[in-house]
Amino acid sequence: MSRFDIVIAGGGIAGASLGAQLAEHGSVLILEQEPSAGYHATGRSVAFWEETYGGRLVQPLTTASGPMLRFPDPDFADGSFLSPRQTLHIGRASGTRARDQLEDEFVDRVVLRRVDPAALVPGLRPEWTIGVLEPDVCDIDVAALHQAYLHRFRGLGGELRTACRLESAVSDGAGWRISTGQGDVHCGLLVNAAGAWADHVAQLSGVAPIGITPLRRTVVQLRVPSLPSPALPLVMDLQSQFYFRPEGRDRIWLTPHDEEPSPPCDAAPEELAVAQAIARFQQVVDWPIEAVERRWAGLRSFAPDRAPVYGFDPARPNFFWFAGQGGFGIQTAPAAALLAASLVTGDSQPSSIAALDPALYDPARLR
Structure with missing residues (x-):
């Protein structure tokens, strides 16, 4: 049986961005049910960075992500992911x-x-x-951003398994025993970044859905x-x-x-x-x-209130929600991934997202 500290269900922009942050802190596996990551929402987006898009609850995430998309770390990307649009x-x-x-x-x-x-x-x-x-609106190079996150993830030792569907997950006290089409996996923390399948993954894991x-x-x-x-x-x-x-x-x-x-x-x-x-x-x-x-x-x-869902499930503290990003998951990816990673690791929020209030996105609000 394969063993990891963290398993992330979903290899789109959500799973890839969070995986790229968490792989610094332990062994991480991304399970992607399709033959290639980003096949669904990520690969079909008319992506732009627009601060008004998504309303007041999404805007702080978008605004905080702007500098990271415009001026990424040279070790992460060769140039900006944004081009001017209005x-x-x-x-x-x-x-x-x-x-x-x-x-x-x-x-x-x-x-x-x-x-x-x-x-x-x-x-x-x-x-x-x-x-x-x-x-100040810009187009986003979605493919380049997604691939940059996957490249960083792999470079930090993360493993991506494609055509590998999460079939069931059972919490065994010490973590999770996850059954997939490519064998069983054990982990301490299960992250639900499954997009449209988020509630389905929760149900397969014995976790109550939250209405995604x-x-x-x-x-x-x-x-x-x-x-x-x-x-x-x-x-x-x-x-x-x-x-x-x-x-x-x-x-x-x-x-x-x-x-x-x-x-x-x-x-x-x-x-x-x-x-x-x-x-x-x-x-x-x-x-x-x-x-x-x-x-x-x-x-x-x-989610029912149209705000993203980032945080530990109140009834299953070893199950982490990273879902409900609506049509805004790409423009908010850098800030959302940093925020979620700080929640998972318990570290303080980096200065680039210090103004974000994680309570706005806590899944407990939906219980």
Whole structure:
């Protein structure tokens, strides 16, 4: 039987980032049920670093992660994971209340400026008169970030087993006996970083679920030859009906901002959501669509209060939750991993995350 100090269920951005922190403190194994890590939500994200995205409970994690993504340690990465983008939040005349709520929620926290949206997006239809610019938003190189964490994890002696599903876990007093398709494993601490499968992993481990709900998000790639510039901002509806951003020359990534409940699965886009995305896009700009080149879907996983869940289970102190990151797990990964690692090891929080309050994310709030 293999023995480790810590086993992490899930090899996406959550498991990889936390594994890269914990491997300094002991032997760590990441179990990934798919043939490659990051197959599900991590590999399907339209990732950007945006401080307003996710609300006030997520914003401190995003803000703290910004410097670490922009200026990573040279031993971790050769350069920044961020590239400038900006977000333009737009609305029709009926969107003044949504604009005011956005500004009020993040006053003195995030830089926001009222602008004329037509000045920033050529071809914007005239009814879109409300504009709020969030200038510090950046795109994230998700693949590079995920691979950097896995590289660091392996470099510190961590082991990743792919195509290795956690089938059951039994707490035996001294730790956990975990059955997998590749044999049994024993560990002292089991970390649940399984994304959409987080409640399922808890149940397989005899731990009560906490209500992590997977929600499907649909994305389409459109070829738009009349796209004015690949440097246009991310355009986000103030009333959460869509967002889109250029993806290189003549292409955009677009979502109808859907959140359809789904069982944990290999998510696929539904035609209705694709049609809604295109219809909403055509109501925003007058750019002709030449082709729908790709379509895909991913699962964003939320706790009932939509805040992340980081901490020991109140009834099983050798079971640690690192889940419920919604659509914000990539932009918050550096700070979240440091915070969770400090909780696991009992060390004080590093200065880069000293302002974070771990009580906001404690799973005990959901019991």
